[in-house]
Amino acid sequence: MLSKVVEENDDATVQQLLNRVDELKAEINKQGGRESTNEQGELAELRRKIREFQEQAEAESIKDVDITGATIIRSQLSGLAQVQFDTVIIDEASQIPVPLGILGMVNAKKWVVVGDHNQLQPVLKTIKTKSGSPPANASLFSFLRNRYDIERWLEYHYRSHEDIIGFAKSHIYDDRITVADLCPRGVDWDPEVDDMPAASAVAEGPPVTFVDVNGEQTWRQRYGAAVNDDEVEVVGSIVQAL
Structure with missing residues (x-):
């Protein structure tokens, strides 16, 4: 510091x-x-x-x-702005708008941009789209990925239970993810939970559970996003059960 x-x-x-x-x-x-x-x-x-x-x-x-860590904004303040680095590594670059990303790139001639275009995108309040999502090239990661064919895929997953990453693996990543052997697998649970309250079923159930909520989604202009009050109640009860 x-x-x-x-x-x-x-x-x-x-x-x-x-x-x-x-x-x-x-x-x-x-x-x-x-x-x-x-x-x-x-x-x-x-x-x-x-x-x-x-x-x-x-x-x-x-x-x-050997290594200096900073936020992107901080990299252009005080003494940090005076240093030329060998390589700048920008993490979570799929959430970083292009202009902000450039701030982190100007202090080096080589960059490694790490991100996932299937995860959270930048929040851009000044740009409106019909879907509510940001444009395809909004993030530094997506902009460079779509412009240059130089990506490297990190195929092994080390973090979570096989069932948890398994859903994303099948439905989002076209089975391009390999679950590492150190990830937990299998679970002991009683599938006869039809009469059990949803919160208890989630708390005592398998690693992945889908809870059907019969509620209407409304658009809140103040938040610029969709809101479902019934879902909020269900999430609250599940958190209490957990």
């Missing part, structure tokens, strides 16, 4: 600046905020110098490490 870098900085000038700022703040508090114009200007100048040292400390520190 940048604050820790600055606090542990042995540079005497930085420490003098920080001490002087503390002294001025203490004096200002004593005066009840009625500081003079000179003191205001001095404090502003000290803050400006501190920001410069912070940016320099951050840039120099980053040059000595």
Whole structure:
């Protein structure tokens, strides 16, 4: 963290600046905020110098490490913006709009863009489509994937029960996913749950359960999305049962 870098900085000038700022703040508090114009200007100048040292400390520190992690916005602030990296890896790129993604790309000549065009897309409130979904090339991932034939498919799934990923594997990914051997398989449960309340059936049932909710979906302009109040009640009861 940048604050820790600055606090542990042995540079005497930085420490003098920080001490002087503390002294001025203490004096200002004593005066009840009625500081003079000179003191205001001095404090502003000290803050400006501190920001410069912070940016320099951050840039120099980053040059000595193998991997740096940051949000995309943060990559263009302070010392990070001064560093040219060998490679930028952008994760969850299917949720990132193209302009925002470019911010993460400008500090390197090589990029690895990781994402899944079948999962969540960017939220673009300024673009309206008939389906309510964003355009096909809205995300950085989809834009590059559709423009260049250079994708690499990560085919092995390591996270969840075979039945859970199995639905997505069959219905979304055209069986291109291979479930790793370390994933759990099978389940012991009583299929005679016809008379059992839905919440209990889900809590005690198999890894994947579909609950039929006989409720009407309505469009809420305020949310810009569909809402089903009956589904909300069912989800609440299931969560309580779990």
